Amino acid sequence: MSKGTKERAAKARQIVEQQRAADRRRSVTLWTSVAVVVVLFIAGLVGYSLVAGKDDGKVSTPASAVDAGTAFAVGTGPVTVDIYEDFMCPACNNFEQAAGPTLKQLVDDNKITLRYHPVAILDRFSNGTEYSTRAAAASAAAAAEGKFVEYHDVLYANQPAEGTDGLDNAKLIELGKSVGLTSDAFADAVNEGTYKTWATQATEKFSEKNFTGTPTITVNGEQLKGPGDTLPTPELLTEAVQKAAG
Incomplete structure (x- = not known):
């Protein structure tokens, strides 16, 4: 194999490795983004549940009620x-x-x-x-x-x-x-x-x-x-x- 051919082959391998590395970085970035979205979604659900639960538990007491609002x-x-x-x-x-x-x-x-x-x-x-x-x-x-x-x-x-x-x-x-x-x-x-x-x-x-x-x-x-x-x-x-x- 000539010197030029070897250099071209080495260059090709370098390009392939760079492409693979870039793909790995994109994959990691993608899954990181997905994970962040999932976490935020879950956090939103939890926050909503807490707020909803608080609203559901609200007690409306007539102003005329006595004895700690029970009578x-x-x-x-x-x-x-x-x-x-x-x-x-x-x-x-x-x-x-x-x-x-x-x-x-x-x-x-x-x-x-x-x-x-x-x-x-x-x-x-x-x-x-x-x-x-x-x-x-x-x-x-x-x-x-x-x-x-x-x-x-x-x-x-x-x-x-x-x-x-x-x-x-x-x-x-x-x-x-x-x-x-x-x-x-x-x-x-x-x-x-x-x-x-x-x-x-x-x-x-x-x-x-x-x-x-x-x-x-x-x-x-x-x-x-x-x-x-x-x-x-x-x-x-x-x-x-x-x-x-x-």
């Missing part, structure tokens, strides 16, 4: 009576029918501050519609417009049986209209579930107090029960209020 108060008497109730609970309705007039009279006589705590522990009895949560949330929407007691009473007057779907949102809105809740704000709050997270949080706080059932009644923080863990009668309730007042 709605009526009256300004010196003795505080707390009622923890689930709008699908038949025992709660029984207590309301039996003791409701007495409680309202104690409020009118300025003997008690009555605090209603809607909670949702019976969702499992509404065939997946979460009626307890939706009803509690709707009562919060009513409270936001100054009509908690009126709506509270109409919900019990139309209480669905356990094991049914409960009342749908359209019916909850219709009942609201019957007590003067005619605004779009109330209807939107019911349809959009504005206060559902609030209802969940109120229920969690109820559980944190080691209460296990509804209705739970306390007088100045002391749980009140009838004989044999029965519901307190209006007479027992009145007696407990008098005792607490000194």
Whole structure:
């Protein structure tokens, strides 16, 4: 092989090696770019999930709520009576029918501050519609417009049986209209579930107090029960209020 031929062959090999090196550099650059894009994409997804989760967990609490935002108060008497109730609970309705007039009279006589705590522990009895949560949330929407007691009473007057779907949102809105809740704000709050997270949080706080059932009644923080863990009668309730007042 002549000297010129050898030089041309060496030159050709050099060009090939340079081309291969360039290809390797392009390959590394390409995969590095892909990796960066993937990392940024994943980071974006994580960031979005965090933001979305934060938004989903936002709790809207009516301005009128008391007791760490879990209750709605009526009256300004010196003795505080707390009622923890689930709008699908038949025992709660029984207590309301039996003791409701007495409680309202104690409020009118300025003997008690009555605090209603809607909670949702019976969702499992509404065939997946979460009626307890939706009803509690709707009562919060009513409270936001100054009509908690009126709506509270109409919900019990139309209480669905356990094991049914409960009342749908359209019916909850219709009942609201019957007590003067005619605004779009109330209807939107019911349809959009504005206060559902609030209802969940109120229920969690109820559980944190080691209460296990509804209705739970306390007088100045002391749980009140009838004989044999029965519901307190209006007479027992009145007696407990008098005792607490000194």
